[in-house]
Amino acid sequence: MRVYQSNSFRIGCKIIFEKEPCLIECSEFVKPGKGQAFVRLKLRKLLTNQLIEKTFKSTDSLEIADISEQKLSYLYNDGNFWYFINNNTFEDFSVEKKIVGLNSKWLIEQDTCIITFWNNKPILITPNIFVQLKVTDTESTSKSDTINNSTKLAKLSTGAVVKVPFFIQVGSLIKVDTRSGEYIARIK
Template identity: 70%
Template sequence: MKLCHSNNFRSGLKIIFENEPYLIESSEFVKPGKGQAFVRVKLRKLLTRQLIEKTFKSTDTLEIADVLEHTASYLYNDKNFWYFFKKNTFEEICIEKSIVGIHKKWLLEQDTCVVIFWNDQPISVIPNKFVNIKVIDTSVALKGSTVNASTKLAILSTSAVIKVPLFIKIGSLIKVDTRSGEYVSRIKE
């Protein structure tokens, strides 16, 4: 069990707080004119991706989390479980639908992603930052309705629904930012 003092907190460090793993997104050491120094920290809960802010005394210590990240390829799903294999060991990983969560709409077969493990159990799946996905359906822009609206809704091959520019047609291949779920560009085939 490794401990870390709060005045050594840095971005990217993974710690155990309230018996759960957290990722430190930012930390600021504050030494006021009066009183004890403290550290203001933004923490991302690795299990739910929730962001919280917390203040620690400069004398506080927390345990460093035993969190590992593995590169894996997405294979397939059976609606309840999602199957991946680790690139380095070729070991198959079975992950519950609830752990994959909202990221399922950005997973394409044979795509690589990062699977995060805590205590040898998968806790999160992070897809690539950008994915190329085919548009399977899109709403038709009516003449005259383009004055105020410059986007329309499109359904992608992974069943995700996003806003796209009016020139995107059914069958187009587009690049999507998985962090925000926004259209980035059209891919020429």
């Protein structure tokens, strides 16, 4: 079992804490004038996305998580599983619906994404930061609407719903930020 000593805790390290894989998002080494040195961490649990703060003594250590990431291409889904392929080895993977979660609205066939594996099992899917999607439906608007609001809701080809400017029409191709779900630009 490989471990990190507390003086090696760095941002981006992946460790096992409370029997779950975690990512260190913030690390602060504190050496008070009196008493023992300690490390203050902000950890993101990779299975639940929960953020926790924890303090460790300078003598503590944590196990290194067996985490790997692969860039895979999305193929299709059958409602229960999403299927991906590694374009280099042609190895295919199936990922459960609960792991894909809300990221399913940003997955486009033949597009690549990053899948995080823990002990060779997928635990997290990270779609591309920006995706280009077609608008399939928008709210109807009148001239009086533009006085108070500058956006309307639009449904995209993957089922996602985002706020877009009034000039976006059905059939338009738009760029969306998958981290926030915000409209970025119209693609011509």
